[in-house]
Amino acid sequence: MIENTKADRKYDRLTAFLRAYDLRVEVLAAGQMSADAQLFIARDPETGSARRVVLSMQGGTADADGIAAEVIFGGAVNPLLAALPERLVVDLEAGTAMRAIVDLFVAEACSPSCGGATVRSRLGEVIVVLAIRRAIDRGVGAGLLAGLAHPTLHRSLVAMHDDPGRAWTVAELAALAEMSRGHFIARFRDVVGQTPTAYLTAWRLTLGRQALLSDASVKTVAFRSGFGSAAAFSRAFSRQFGYAPKTVRENALEPRPA
Incomplete structure (x- = not known):
């Protein structure tokens, strides 16, 4: 067995x-x-x-x-x-x-x-x-929390969280969730609120921001995060956070959630 x-x-x-x-x-x-x-x-x-x-x-x-x-x-x-x-x-x-x-x-x-x-x-x-x-x-909440509570979608989310630098394909993530590619994309978007690709990119950038705060270089972070180059990482980072990676420390002094 x-x-x-x-x-x-x-x-x-x-x-x-x-x-x-x-x-x-x-x-x-x-x-x-x-x-x-x-x-x-x-x-x-x-x-x-x-x-x-x-x-x-x-x-x-x-x-x-x-x-x-x-x-x-x-x-x-x-x-x-x-x-x-x-x-x-x-x-x-x-x-x-x-x-x-x-x-x-x-x-x-x-x-x-x-x-x-x-x-x-x-x-x-x-x-x-x-x-x-x-x-x-108990399945409380929506978005990411709902995805983590989902009986099969959570497997793909955990895979992305645990190995963000891997070159994940939608087909691989769908297989983890035991769904067809098309059904997986639609279900993921309905439950989590983003496409799998958009979520993975956002997670990589979030982790990249944390690494930059620990003094890692943009080039190193880009490689670890699964981006093809430092330039590609920098462009995506600026779109998500509204400032360049090199200014992350100046912009890290955010107020706590209120």
Whole structure:
């Protein structure tokens, strides 16, 4: 019997984004209940126990009873954040791993101890990943998130995310999704909102931008991203971001999503 077929294999739909963008969570002090907080743990006002997780990259998650935190995850250029619903709410169920992690997060936030800032930050990062994972598993959201939730399209998306420099053909991507070429193009466009080729180009440019911020040269980034030349990469980059690759650092000081 042949094992590890496409139908059986588990495709990691989040790791590529965690590699591309640094995820950081900074818990706000009790007196800093910022309206711009992106992560909020709502608590029962009587027992103090956590009731739900609210994630909104638009900000405005905080209210009086709970713990608020800022989430930094690549800003406006991270396509995963743009695909999230405006307000993602996860009700906490007893006995789940997420409930246990949130309870520990709340305990650390309410009773600070040695190394507490680091512990809270790491637990907050796990909570964000679990919330996004829940959204994907339940098919919440549209665009990229809907594509990642799709039973077969997600395979082609993961392939592009994991190996962006490969000279992917539409036929290869369609085969991963177990669709004909024409059906794949139409379905991908309907679900994700772009053609497969346009999405792959945008993803390559987004990763290229991150590499440029790490001091890689335009020529190196162009090669790694699957472009034929530095000139081709530069033209595509300028069209997508509105500025030349050589000015990426000056243009990287963007405001956080609001």
